[in-house]
Amino acid sequence: QSALTQPASVSGSPGQSITISCTGTSSDVGGYNYVSWYQQHPGKAPKLLIYDVSNRPSGISNRFSGSKSGNTASLTISGLQAEDEADYYCNSYAGSSTLYVFGTGTKVTVL
Amino acid sequence: EVQLVQSGAEVKKPGESLKISCKGSGYSFTNYWIAWVRQMPGKGLEWMGLIYPGTSDIRYSPSFQGQVTISADKSINTAYLQWSSLQASDTAMYFCARRGDSRLFDPWGQGTLVTVSS
Numbered sequence: 001q002s003a004l005t006q007p008a009s010v011s012g013s014p015g016q017s018i019t020i021s022c023t024g025t026s027s028d029v030g031g032y033n034y035v036s037w038y039q040q041h042p043g044k045a046p047k048l049l050i051y052d053v054s055n056r057p058s059g060i061s062n063r064f065s066g067s068k069s070g071n072t073a074s075l076t077i078s079g080l081q082a083e084d085e086a087d088y089y090c091n092s093y094a095g096s097s098t099l100y101v102f103g104t105g106t107k108v109t110v111l
Numbered sequence: 112e113v114q115l116v117q118s119g120a121e122v123k124k125p126g127e128s129l130k131i132s133c134k135g136s137g138y139s140f141t142n143y144w145i146a147w148v149r150q151m152p153g154k155g156l157e158w159m160g161l162i163y164p165g166t167s168d169i170r171y172s173p174s175f176q177g178q179v180t181i182s183a184d185k186s187i188n189t190a191y192l193q194w195s196s197l198q199a200s201d202t203a204m205y206f207c208a209r210r211g212d213s214r215l216f217d218p219w220g221q222g223t224l225v226t227v228s229s
Contacts, residue, residue: 001172001173001174003155003157034213034214036214036215036216038156038216040156045206045219045220045221045222046148046156046206046208046216046219047217047219048215048216048217048218051211051213051214051215051217052213052214052215055213057217089155089156091156091158091216093214097173098172098173099158099161099170099172100146100158100172100214101158102148102155102156102157102158103155104155105155105156
């Protein structure tokens with residue numbers, strides 16, 4: 001099972017919006033509404049941002065939003081802030097054999 | 112507060128065995144799957160496997176099947192990841208995470224750094 005494909009890096013200025021894509025196949029992203037997104041700051045554990053494609057856990061800023069179209073999921077960060085500079089990973093359920101697959105990860109830089 | 116606390120960093124030699132732990136608190140440990148995730152130096156997250164402590168049902172990623180062993184002791188709310196013979200390529204940070212009701216991973220443990228070097 002190959003990792004989901006994410007851009008290696010995305011950058012934006014404070015206040016701007018950026019979107020990170022996560023491309024899989026009909027066996028994972030396209031086949032289930034079980035895409036989640038995680039933020040990881042250097043030296044820290046990942047933190048859940050979005051689950052079930054577009055749901056935010058309590059305590060997560062509404063600047064983070066998720067969506068999906070076909071085999072590609074997306075995470076949008078609006079009103080970019082310096083604290084958003086981190087690595088971001090998508091994850092998808094991939095069926096009863098493989099179960100889960102992570103994306104390749106995207107480094108977000110705030111200019 | 113739901114929390115996962117992992118055991119400390121380890122330095123081992125190739126060929127040695129190792130068992131690291133992940134202790135859950137603040138919730139019913141037996142009712143949620145615990146996942147293990149590898150992060151090699153400077154690389155991304157890789158899902159390794161899951162265990163359901165209530166029944167010890169275990170699922171491995173095809174990439175890690177036969178390479179590691181996942182177990183749990185529900186009497187002490189602890190999940191384990193172990194190797195019988197470490198290799199240098201096992202050097203990585205290992206995270207545990209609780210799988211929530213909807214196939215999400217939250218919260219995560221703080222990570223255990225495993226270094227394998229002669």
